[in-house]
Amino acid sequence: MTAVLRGPDLDRGRVAHSRPSLLLAGDEVVFAGQPVAVVVATSEAAASDGAALLDVEYEALDSVDSLEGAETDEVMVWPHGTPTAASSQAGLHGAETSSSDSGSASNVDERRVFERGDVEGALSGAHVVIDRTYRNARVHQAYLEPHAVVAVPGVRPGEVTVHTSTQGQYVVRAEVAGALGLRERDVKVVPMTVGGGFGAKYGILDALVAATALHVRAPVRMVLSRTEDMLTTTPTPETSIRVRLGVDAEGRVSALDVRAVIDNGVFRFGHAGIVATVIGGMYRCEHVRIETVEVLTNRAPVGAYRAPGVPQALFALESSVDEAARALGLDPLEFRLLNAVDGGDLTGTGRPWPDIGLRACLERVREHPLWRSRGSVPFEGVGLAVGGWPGGFSPAGAVCRVDSDGTVRLHVGSVDISGVHSSMVLIVAETLGVRPEDVEIVQGTTDSGPYAPASGGSQVTISLGGAVLDASRQVREQLRDLAAAHFEAHRDDVELEEGRARVRGVPAREVTFGQLAQLGERLPGGPGPVVAEGRASLKGGAPGFTAQLVRVRVDPDTGVVTPLEAVAVQDVGFAINPLLVEGQMHGGTAQGLSFGLYEGLRYEGGSVTTANFLEYVFPRALDLPTLEAVMVERPSEHGPFGARIVGEPPITAGAAAIANAIRDAAGVRVTALPVTSEMVWTLMRQEA
Amino acid sequence: MYTTEFDYHRAGSVQEALALLAANPDAKLLAGGHSLIPAMKLRLASPPALIDVSKVAGLRGIRLEGVEVVIGAMTTHRDVEFSDVLRAACPLLSQVAPLIGDPMVRNRGTVGGALAHADPAADYPASMLALGASMTIASTSGERTVPADEFFTGMFETAVAPGELLTEIRVPAATLGEGQAYEKFAHPASRYAIAGVAAVVRTQGGSVSSARVAMTGAGYHAMRLTKVEEALVGQTPTPEVVEAAVRGAVSPDELLGDHFASAEYRAHLVEVQARKAILRALGSAG
Ligand SMILES: Cc1cc2nc3c(=O)[nH]c(=O)nc-3n(C[C@H](O)[C@H](O)[C@H](O)COP(=O)(O)OP(=O)(O)OC[C@H]3O[C@@H](n4cnc5c(N)ncnc54)[C@H](O)[C@@H]3O)c2cc1C
Numbered sequence: 001m002t003a004v005l006r007g008p009d010l011d012r013g014r015v016a017h018s019r020p021s022l023l024l025a026g027d028e029v030v031f032a033g034q035p036v037a038v039v040v041a042t043s044e045a046a047a048s049d050g051a052a053l054l055d056v057e058y059e060a061l062d063s064v065d066s067l068e069g070a071e072t073d074e075v076m077v078w079p080h081g082t083p084t085a086a087s088s089q090a091g092l093h094g095a096e097t098s099s100s101d102s103g104s105a106s107n108v109d110e111r112r113v114f115e116r117g118d119v120e121g122a123l124s125g126a127h128v129v130i131d132r133t134y135r136n137a138r139v140h141q142a143y144l145e146p147h148a149v150v151a152v153p154g155v156r157p158g159e160v161t162v163h164t165s166t167q168g169q170y171v172v173r174a175e176v177a178g179a180l181g182l183r184e185r186d187v188k189v190v191p192m193t194v195g196g197g198f199g200a201k202y203g204i205l206d207a208l209v210a211a212t213a214l215h216v217r218a219p220v221r222m223v224l225s226r227t228e229d230m231l232t233t234t235p236t237p238e239t240s241i242r243v244r245l246g247v248d249a250e251g252r253v254s255a256l257d258v259r260a261v262i263d264n265g266v267f268r269f270g271h272a273g274i275v276a277t278v279i280g281g282m283y284r285c286e287h288v289r290i291e292t293v294e295v296l297t298n299r300a301p302v303g304a305y306r307a308p309g310v311p312q313a314l315f316a317l318e319s320s321v322d323e324a325a326r327a328l329g330l331d332p333l334e335f336r337l338l339n340a341v342d343g344g345d346l347t348g349t350g351r352p353w354p355d356i357g358l359r360a361c362l363e364r365v366r367e368h369p370l371w372r373s374r375g376s377v378p379f380e381g382v383g384l385a386v387g388g389w390p391g392g393f394s395p396a397g398a399v400c401r402v403d404s405d406g407t408v409r410l411h412v413g414s415v416d417i418s419g420v421h422s423s424m425v426l427i428v429a430e431t432l433g434v435r436p437e438d439v440e441i442v443q444g445t446t447d448s449g450p451y452a453p454a455s456g457g458s459q460v461t462i463s464l465g466g467a468v469l470d471a472s473r474q475v476r477e478q479l480r481d482l483a484a485a486h487f488e489a490h491r492d493d494v495e496l497e498e499g500r501a502r503v504r505g506v507p508a509r510e511v512t513f514g515q516l517a518q519l520g521e522r523l524p525g526g527p528g529p530v531v532a533e534g535r536a537s538l539k540g541g542a543p544g545f546t547a548q549l550v551r552v553r554v555d556p557d558t559g560v561v562t563p564l565e566a567v568a569v570q571d572v573g574f575a576i577n578p579l580l581v582e583g584q585m586h587g588g589t590a591q592g593l594s595f596g597l598y599e600g601l602r603y604e605g606g607s608v609t610t611a612n613f614l615e616y617v618f619p620r621a622l623d624l625p626t627l628e629a630v631m632v633e634r635p636s637e638h639g640p641f642g643a644r645i646v647g648e649p650p651i652t653a654g655a656a657a658i659a660n661a662i663r664d665a666a667g668v669r670v671t672a673l674p675v676t677s678e679m680v681w682t683l684m685r686q687e688a
Numbered sequence: 689m690y691t692t693e694f695d696y697h698r699a700g701s702v703q704e705a706l707a708l709l710a711a712n713p714d715a716k717l718l719a720g721g722h723s724l725i726p727a728m729k730l731r732l733a734s735p736p737a738l739i740d741v742s743k744v745a746g747l748r749g750i751r752l753e754g755v756e757v758v759i760g761a762m763t764t765h766r767d768v769e770f771s772d773v774l775r776a777a778c779p780l781l782s783q784v785a786p787l788i789g790d791p792m793v794r795n796r797g798t799v800g801g802a803l804a805h806a807d808p809a810a811d812y813p814a815s816m817l818a819l820g821a822s823m824t825i826a827s828t829s830g831e832r833t834v835p836a837d838e839f840f841t842g843m844f845e846t847a848v849a850p851g852e853l854l855t856e857i858r859v860p861a862a863t864l865g866e867g868q869a870y871e872k873f874a875h876p877a878s879r880y881a882i883a884g885v886a887a888v889v890r891t892q893g894g895s896v897s898s899a900r901v902a903m904t905g906a907g908y909h910a911m912r913l914t915k916v917e918e919a920l921v922g923q924t925p926t927p928e929v930v931e932a933a934v935r936g937a938v939s940p941d942e943l944l945g946d947h948f949a950s951a952e953y954r955a956h957l958v959e960v961q962a963r964k965a966i967l968r969a970l971g972s973a974g
Contacts, residue, residue, distance in 0.1 A: 052731060610877075
């Protein structure tokens with residue numbers, strides 16, 4: 001064992017206000033899973049032995065263990081006021097950020113109301129009102145690779161290099177610098193290959209490991225065990241969402257009243273804007289009132305998880321929509337089509353959507369055999385739900401250059417968490433006329449990468465794609481200029497194809513891109529080496545919508561729900577790399593179904609009782625049904641080539657689709673997630 | 689996570705294993721390691737020494753001895769799964785083994801290790817009760833035989849005393865008119881049993897002449913469902929009779945409950961699995 005560090009050893013006088021800024025606990029621990037000490041040793045085994053020797057004495061204080069308990073303010077998570085910071089991670093996800101309206105000591109961190117029209121009036125005039133409250137358990141991102149960080153102190157005092165598995169290296173740099181009181185230039189982040197992120201890999205341990213490395217003046221590596229990871233990182237929140245949905249006699253949605261209580265754990269987060277945007281933005285409705293209540297509890301802080309807050313919100317909305325259609329005796333698809341929003345209609349926060357493809361997705365579902373041939377097999381049913389995600393978009397830069405052997409190198413500062421860089425390669429290849437295998441991605445660090453946003457909010461393709469396009473167009477023009485000089489021809493007559501330049505009408509003469517690059521590098525007084533910096537900054541987003549079907553069988557004996565078949569229709573705008581897009585649709589749809597049917601962290605008091613894969617339920621390949629991904633391509637006005645965001649929409653509808661399928665199969669309405677077999681069995685017994 | 693430091697001994701014979709055990713009273717026997725090593729990694733167990741008995745000569749293998757099948761304690765789940773002897777003489781175990789864990793677990797985990805560990809959610813215990821198996825236990829003072837009915841004494845507790853070694857399991861070979869079946873309701877995460885029911889039923893002249901039905905997973909340890917057995921014997925086994933026999937098979941008061949399955953739900957699952965197992969056993973009676 002080399003060192004044992006406690007809170008005061010690493011304290012730099014900064015207030016921890018978020019999970020990434022948290023170092024070690026002082027003399028008060030606010031959640032189970034909060035780090036209290038670091039043991040540094042020269043092997044993991046020795047570190048484990050050392051940690052086992054530590055004896056921490058805890059005195060139990062009153063705590064806030066539930067969402068309901070939080071709102072009463074009988075016990076306060078932060079009696080002296082909630083620690084805050086100007087930035088919020090939700091902003092990274094394209095969520096609307098907002099300022100707090102309750103800075104005083106209360107567990108209600110933020111209460112917001114988004115209102116238009118007269119909801120109460122409209123509800124009292126409605127033909128049918130569906131009034132239900134929905135719950136969900138916290139869901140963990142459960143990536144395969146637990147958090148892992150290596151921090152190496154720099155040559156100069158106060159400098160540190162952080163090698164980390166992250167979705168956003170610039171975010172981590174800012175977090176580490178902020179938490180440690182360093183200049184950003186003293187923190188270098190080297191992004192490593194990410195073994196699964198889903199929103200949870202911005203920075204959890206980086207500041208702690210960097211502080212430890214600086215303290216012991218040696219490289220420090222920290223890798224969480226699965227249990228540690230599930231206790232100390234940031235799952236998606238538990239919510240309680242009451243929906244009152246009013247529909248008129250013609251089947252038009254006339255009123256929507258929502259109260260969403262969101263458990264953020266010990267720190268502020270900010271799911272309100274996105275929950276309101278989506279829950280009130282799927283169907284046209286004049287009278288809308290959405291109240292969001294973000295509460296604090298003594299549980300691990302929540303964080304981003306693929307489409308943060310939206311699977312929860314749409315489980316509530318889409319279950320109620322299904323019930324409303326049933327109450328009116330309407331086909332659930334036609335009912336949705338009658339009411340679904342289009343470009344120009346309002347989101348839940350009252351802003352107009354840009355051009356979107358929700359209706360196009362529903363129309364495609366209408367044609368699908370699974371929908372058309374919905375049968376009447378006893379205890380089998382088909383559920384439909386729609387989903388969507390506004391998505392993020394941010395300014396980005398990229399550098400493209402051609403090497404002397406003709407290899408095209410694309411330098412980026414973005415992190416590839418899903419294969420997304422392959423789309424960048426395709427953009428370069430398409431623009432220059434080279435084979436994809438002739439394009440190499442150069443992953444930059446925070447020191448060397450051209451700025452790009454974090455790989456979250458589904459935004460990389462649409463944000464970075466424009467910069468890559470810009471850079472490669474410039475490179476194309478540079479190649480053209482060099483070729484024109486070489487051939488002594490007019491630049492407009494130069495054709496670029498298959499890594500070579502030719503003059504129109506003279507197919508026999510050609511020069512390779514490599515030769516042109518050499519020319520640029522060597523020709524005195526010439527145009528110079530082939531290199532260009534591109535940048536882009538979209539003016540608007542490219543939201544993605546989905547409509548999903550799932551067929552299930554419910555075992556009448558036990559309540560076990562078996563998903564048999566799923567279809568995900570998604571408007572992807574334009575699939576730059578169709579294979580990748582399909583992969584995102586498969587993965588996201590699987591996670592959505594899993595959100596509905598399998599996953600949930602269980603708590604006793606403030607402690608997680610399922611912090612390992614023996615107890616935390618999630619599906620294996622054999623538990624998932626056949627997934628069919630159907631792409632609709634309705635080009636976005638903003639994304640490059642018409643591309644839309646793709647990563648997050650597919651997770652948003654599955655939980656609701658499962659619930660609606662169970663309703664169809666077994667006649668019971670589940671209102672809590674994840675759906676367990678006991679829950680369904682109990683409901684069926686009550687029904688009988 | 690890492691285990692604490694421990695000494696490792698490999699025994700070549702039963703005598704050697706027992707001698708090592710006597711010399712290292714706090715040591716643990718190591719079989720397939722698929723329950724013990726995870727517990728050590730989580731530091732739920734920190735034995736100062738392990739005595740590896742997985743390679744002890746003569747403890748691995750399945751053979752027919754008269755009217756009994758003898759299974760060496762170090763026989764792996766995979767050996768059980770693919771044994772022709774068992775498929776003919778004790779089809780119940782051929783059904784159980786493939787339901788345990790995954791291929792990696794089955795390649796290393798052993799019957800003896802699983803029985804000695806007596807995890808309340810393990811699969812074999814119900815079958816051993818239903819089969820009326822007996823366990824051979826060796827110690828420095830000799831060998832003794834314990835019937836399955838007396839073997840499982842509590843949660844992770846068996847009749848194997850400190851200093852003793854489980855060496856073999858003896859199972860009566862199936863007779864004419866006997867059917868065997870195991871029905872498992874698995875926990876969706878661990879895939880261990882939440883309610884596993886094994887049934888061994890014999891019919892003669894159209895009625896049930898004997899029935900042994902046992903459950904695992906739902907309670908603190910595996911146990912016989914004697915009420916169900918009694919309700920079957922002497923009856924013509926129609927689906928209605930079976931349905932009536934399994935009703936109230938076990939009281940929720942005797943069972944465990946957790947966030948995934950309450951005691952009440954488990955009691956119901958035991959009924960469902962018992963019904964399925966008995967009907968399937970009846971259907972397969974040779
Ligand atoms: C991922 C996973 C999934 C699993 N799923 C299942 C499942 O679905 N169903 C199921 O039933 N099991 C399951 N298991 C447990 C598995 O069957 C183990 O192999 C078994 O429980 C223990 O057998 P072992 O040979 O590995 O014993 P070990 O782990 O080596 O030993 C277990 C205990 O028995 C003692 N012991 C071992 N041999 C003897 C002996 N001869 N005499 C006296 N004491 C002895 C040891 O000292 C130790 O205390 C699973 C295990 C894993 C890792």
